[in-house]
Amino acid sequence: MSILKNTVMIKSILALALGLAATGAAASTPTTVVVAFPAGGPADTLARVVAKELEAKLQVPVVVENKPGGNGAIAASYVGRAAPDGNTLFLSSAGAIAINPPLYPKLVYNPKKDLQPITMLVSTPEVLIVPANGKIKDVKQFLDNAASKPGDATLASSGIGSMPHMAISLLKVATKAEILHVPYRGAAPAINDTVGGQVGGFFGDISGLMPFIKDKRVLPIAIAAPKRSALLPDVPTFDELGYRNVYANNWYGMFAPKGTPADKVDALNKALREVMASESLKNYVGSTGIEATPTSPDEFARIIDEDTRKWADVIKTEGITVNE
16 A cells, blocks of 8 residues: 555656646747847847847747848748747838838738737838938939939939838939939948948938948938937938928837737737836937837737838839839
8 A cells, every 4th residue: 555655656746847847848938039130230139139138027038030031021931930829029120011011922921910019119210321422412412413414313222122212212202303223132232332422322220320420431411200310410301301201210020920829919018118118228229219119019010000001002103013
């Protein structure tokens, strides 16, 4: 009888130990934040600052994984196929979510069907820069040059369908100017050629351009937003210059696979809102020109719908295709 009792006791202890081990393993399952951009860029830096704070909130390891390519399609499709358990997240800009769907006839993912918005994290307006040592010093001079020398006015973007491309398109619609769009494979070469004067200018996120502006390698001449930037208080908006509705706001937000339980989405939203209110994020935001703009999941979904309709109209009006 004692042998039987001992056997039962041993089995119970083993079962409890295995249960505790399983619970510990589940609790320490790392959360992966997938980024649709290469390491070292503004989006990657944001992801790593957020991941560090999120790790403290969730009490589990949070790792950043870079999956660039396809205007965000590679990262978006990867997360869309992941288990909807909240352990795989996607930090994306507006491009993969609100611009790609109306731009590409066939996508390997569907943002509305594959991804669950959690919260917007930050947003940043596009700023138009020109070479600091060039003849053009303001928007009027740029547009006058476009009118007097058709084909001579060029603006670079980081690629077809990028937010800088959308900003160029909005400017063309608002001014009816003949501006030649010069797409590059990424922002870095576009900025370098703007600094060197190979192209007439470039639209880009304020956060990514501030080092070049501070070093006086480029000159900012207008902001594509309803109000001026606190970091560039002397740079006018297009509205102030008489060109209405040239608003190109690039945001970065967090997503989970569709089907992630609502309570998990709400918990992640709460944790990320607390992250965005932390001192380290306040310091990062204040130094880069971006604005912390956390939202509820529903608010974020509404913004995405509005932006998708807006960029679909621009793409149609300008006849933009991926074979441009």
